[in-house]
Amino acid sequence: MKEFMGEDFLLSTETAVRLYNEYAKDAPIIDYHCHIDPRSIAEDTRATNVTELWLYGDHYKWRAMRSCGVYEKYITGDASDYEKFRAFASIMPQLAGNPIYHWSHLELRRYFGWQGILSADTCDECWKFTSEKLLAGGMSVRDIIRASKVEALCTTDDPVDTLEWHEKIAADGSFEVKVLPAFRPDKILGCHKKGYRSYIESLARASGVKITDFRSLCDAVSSRLDYFASHGCLTADHGLDTGVAYAEAANEREIDEIFRTCAATDKPDPTEREAAVFRTALLRFLAREYRRRGWVMQIHFGAYRNVNAPVFKKLGPDTGFDVISAQTGVNDLAKLLSAFSEDGGLPRTVLYSLNPADNEAVAALCGAFQCSDDGQPRCLQGCAWWFCDHEPGIRDFLTSLASLSALGRFPGMLTDSRSFLSYTRHEYFRRILCDVVGGWIETGRYPDGEYAGKLIRDICYDNTKNYFGF
Numbered sequence: 395m396k397e398f399m400g401e402d403f404l405l406s407t408e409t410a411v412r413l414y415n416e417y418a419k420d421a422p423i424i425d426y427h428c429h430i431d432p433r434s435i436a437e438d439t440r441a442t443n444v445t446e447l448w449l450y451g452d453h454y455k456w457r458a459m460r461s462c463g464v465y466e467k468y469i470t471g472d473a474s475d476y477e478k479f480r481a482f483a484s485i486m487p488q489l490a491g492n493p494i495y496h497w498s499h500l501e502l503r504r505y506f507g508w509q510g511i512l513s514a515d516t517c518d519e520c521w522k523f524t525s526e527k528l529l530a531g532g533m534s535v536r537d538i539i540r541a542s543k544v545e546a547l548c549t550t551d552d553p554v555d556t557l558e559w560h561e562k563i564a565a566d567g568s569f570e571v572k573v574l575p576a577f578r579p580d581k582i583l584g585c586h587k588k589g590y591r592s593y594i595e596s597l598a599r600a601s602g603v604k605i606t607d608f609r610s611l612c613d614a615v616s617s618r619l620d621y622f623a624s625h626g627c628l629t630a631d632h633g634l635d636t637g638v639a640y641a642e643a644a645n646e647r648e649i650d651e652i653f654r655t656c657a658a659t660d661k662p663d664p665t666e667r668e669a670a671v672f673r674t675a676l677l678r679f680l681a682r683e684y685r686r687r688g689w690v691m692q693i694h695f696g697a698y699r700n701v702n703a704p705v706f707k708k709l710g711p712d713t714g715f716d717v718i719s720a721q722t723g724v725n726d727l728a729k730l731l732s733a734f735s736e737d738g739g740l741p742r743t744v745l746y747s748l749n750p751a752d753n754e755a756v757a758a759l760c761g762a763f764q765c766s767d768d769g770q771p772r773c774l775q776g777c778a779w780w781f782c783d784h785e786p787g788i789r790d791f792l793t794s795l796a797s798l799s800a801l802g803r804f805p806g807m808l809t810d811s812r813s814f815l816s817y818t819r820h821e822y823f824r825r826i827l828c829d830v831v832g833g834w835i836e837t838g839r840y841p842d843g844e845y846a847g848k849l850i851r852d853i854c855y856d857n858t859k860n861y862f863g864f
Contacts (some may be wrong), residue, residue, distance in 0.1 A: 575626070695727070
């Protein structure tokens with residue numbers, strides 16, 4: 395029997411162990427999509443207890459706690475930080491097979507040096523140990539990032555953001571890690587959502603462009619793209635939520651009418667077709683702009699958000715009540731990519747579906763839109779994302795991607811997290827990757843040698859660096 399989470403954790407063969415230790419373990423991290431707060435990096439904040447690092451805003455842990463019947467008071471309520479930590483520690487033995495069980499213990503071991511097994515019985519020991527470690531110093535936000543071997547990271551930023559914290563980080567010569575903004579125009583695309591008029595007014599103020607029609611909206615967006623580019627931005631991310639919907643406008647006048655109607659109120663109510671027409675037109679404009687600037691366009695879809703209406707009214711968005719959409723619109727995504735190609739060529743693009751049933755379809759779709767003109771594939775499948783980034787999900791994803799595409803071009807893992815301790819997810823992914831490839835080598839499905847090592851190193855680091863241009 396193997397030791398619990400020992401040195402060979404998730405590595406089932408000697409080859410997997412060697413691949414991990416020689417090529418994956420010490421590779422730097424480029425986290426090209428996350429939700430951490432740049433202000434915390436600029437101010438180099440320090441937590442006073444593990445709850446602040448673990449349970450403030452971590453939807454993964456919140457869902458796990460709810461699944462175990464924990465009262466909301468101890469999740470998002472007014473319980474003390476210690477009480478919330480005790481509630482989380484108490485449910486840990488029930489999370490067998492859940493990635494949170496492994497992530498949490500990796501975080502405790504890698505950052506705090508605590509080797510115990512978390513439960514109600516060890517709660518106080520862990521609380522005391524981690525609190526003393528935090529108070530002793532060496533655990534500020536920047537300390538954690540450095541200890542994680544992070545070379546660069548991209549935050550997620552709204553087009554109207556001032557990027558003032560990125561400016562302060564860039565001006566601080568004492569911090570060597572690149573912290574770059576990523577353009578996230580979901581609110582501009584959300585012509586069907588509450589508050590749209592107010593948002594367009596804020597976009598007009600930020601850009602200095604009077605927005606009266608679709609063309610002036612594009613001018614305002616272009617101005618903000620220039621602003622982000624001046625701050626080192628290399629990528630744009632798009633959360634298309636439930637799924638992709640494609641619809642062509644009859645003419646520009648139709649797009650103008652839809653936009654003016656939606657932007658005239660904070661409670662817009664376009665038809666599904668009208669919303670799709672507007673989003674299609676704007677995404678085509680954005681794709682042209684990204685290609686011109688050399689940015690990578692990321693598209694996430696398949697998240698059915700805020701499904702529990704009473705709790706959404708009480709707690710708001712991003713509190714753990716988003717689920718997997720059953721209808722993600724891969725066919726419409728194909729039409730959208732084709733339209734991008736007709737408009738002068740696809741920008742370098744990474745696609746992610748939250749629904750694992752889409753894995754094969756997305757891998758095949760990427761293969762239809764390569765046509766490289768710069769030595770890089772034009773379209774790649776992104777990592778097993780969100781509800782899919784557990785061990786069987788990652789293994790299934792790697793297998794289907796390898797079967798239908800080129801695993802050696804895969805851009806690797808990202809955290810998609812609000813937690814500064816979540817870089818252990820890269821270790822978790824890398825161990826699984828090495829075990830999969832090591833298994834192929836051990837069974838004669840792939841040759842051992844320099845190409846195997848290069849494959850691992852490329853996926854863990856080099857592919858991301860080269861594709862995004864870090």
